[in-house]
Amino acid sequence: MFVKDARVDAYIEKSAAFAQPILKKLRKLIMTACPDAVETIKWSFPNYEIHGSLFCSMAAFKEHCSFGFWKASLLRDAAGILKLADRNAMGHLDKIQTLKDLPSDKILLSYLKEAALLNENNIKIVRPKTVAKKELPVPNQLASALKKNKKALAGFDAFSPSQRREYIEWVEEAKTEETKNKRIETTIEWSAEGKSRHWKYKKA
DSSP: OOBOOHHHHHHHHHSOTTHHHHHHHHHHHHHHHOTTOEEEEETTEEEEEETTEEEEEEEEOSSOEEEEETTGGGSOOTTOOOOOSSTTSSOTTOOBOSGGGSOOHHHHHHHHHHHHHHHHTTOOOOOOOOOOOOOOOOOHHHHHHHHTOHHHHHHHHHSOHHHHHHHHHHHHTOSSHHHHHHHHHHHHHHHHTTOOTTGGGSOO
């Protein structure tokens, strides 16, 4: 039996007038196609689980709604309704502004059942392995400045390869010599204090 979540009722009621019939229609289709689904709120919008995993979601915005499948890249897409080039992103039916923007009930029901079947069969998306970037050589000017400040050199060497890369790229991307020199000075100062390039934006 489909498990409703009262928070989704509240979500729909708070949505814009144009969005409410769209969300209600999508919800009804999910209930029809997957009576064993569990409704929940994750990341502040309605999500649906079946066989222990998420399989679809919907959301309302100021001027449109979105609907997506968690394993869209594994769906056959026989009707060609998945609009986005990146089928692992959110919003596979593009921007939904009216009920007319939705595919037919028959098509959506078949997609929902297929998405649920992927979970039932425990079929997972295989993510490509990320290849570690090669460590960049330290520019001569920066290397020279680091050698003159032992504390800064120690701090820079203690950074992870990605943190060193952030500083190196920042220095090399400078468009003028004046800007480069200022960035090198800042790099020396922050490295001596053990601060990474984006330390200001990290949570305390």
